[in-house]
Amino acid sequence: SYELTQPSSVSVSPGQTARITCSGDILAKKFTRWFQQKPGQAPALVIYKDSERPSGIPERFSSSKSGTTVTLTISGAHVDDEADYYCCSAADNFWVFGGGTKLTVL
Amino acid sequence: QVQLAESGGGVVQPGRSMRLSCAASGFSFRSYDMHWVRQAPGKGLEWVAFISFEGNSKSYSDSVKGRFTISRDNSKNTLYLQMDSLRTEDTAVYSCARDSPYEDAFDVWGQGTMVTVSS
Numbered sequence: 001s002y003e004l005t006q007p008s009s010v011s012v013s014p015g016q017t018a019r020i021t022c023s024g025d026i027l028a029k030k031f032t033r034w035f036q037q038k039p040g041q042a043p044a045l046v047i048y049k050d051s052e053r054p055s056g057i058p059e060r061f062s063s064s065k066s067g068t069t070v071t072l073t074i075s076g077a078h079v080d081d082e083a084d085y086y087c088c089s090a091a092d093n094f095w096v097f098g099g100g101t102k103l104t105v106l
Numbered sequence: 107q108v109q110l111a112e113s114g115g116g117v118v119q120p121g122r123s124m125r126l127s128c129a130a131s132g133f134s135f136r137s138y139d140m141h142w143v144r145q146a147p148g149k150g151l152e153w154v155a156f157i158s159f160e161g162n163s164k165s166y167s168d169s170v171k172g173r174f175t176i177s178r179d180n181s182k183n184t185l186y187l188q189m190d191s192l193r194t195e196d197t198a199v200y201s202c203a204r205d206s207p208y209e210d211a212f213d214v215w216g217q218g219t220m221v222t223v224s225s
Contacts, residue, residue: 042216
């Protein structure tokens with residue numbers, strides 16, 4: 001089975017750049033997705049196919065890959081971006097999530 | 107309006123069974139692969155199971171393989187999760203999610219149904 005590793009928490013001030021990493025061997029060969037989950041809400045897709053943004057997701061959200069590590073970058077973080085973020089990948093119809101990163105913006 | 111609505115959760119004793127349903131509306135359910143994902147209280151997301159749009163391909167996480175069965179009825183626009191031999195560690199909110207072929211990701215999620223396994 002595959003594993004994805006994320007930091008448990010990241011903290012930035014409003015307007016700063018937040019970076020959340022996700023590491024795992026599978027990421028070198030397969031796409032990464034990122035989900036944002038706010039308290040009491042269903043997760044929402046913010047990045048797919050490593051670096052693509054769904055319609056409606058602000059341009060401040062971006063993602064890049066280097067080897068087995070993918071980094072979600074939120075440029076000029078807003079207070080409203082405070083949430084849990086999960087990376088996700090899949091191979092042969094087996095899916096795996098990272099443990100999640102709590103982003104604090106204050 | 108594209109929607110997924112789960113039902114069937116509740117409290118069940120260890121070793122017993124429970125069946126969850128996910129009703130889809132607002133899109134062509136029969137055209138999409140579907141998944142179940144769970145989240146234990148205060149914990150992260152865990153993928154549980156996958157089923158192809160025609161229902162002829164399925165996969166499961168190691169933690170539920172052999173105990174859970176995913177199925178679908180495209181005539182009823184409904185996804186199911188049959189959970190047998192339940193354990194206390196299966197306690198979680200169970201959500202269904204649509205798999206977008208374009209984005210190759212879960213693009214629509216339900217709000218989830220809580221399953222509590224306790225004696």
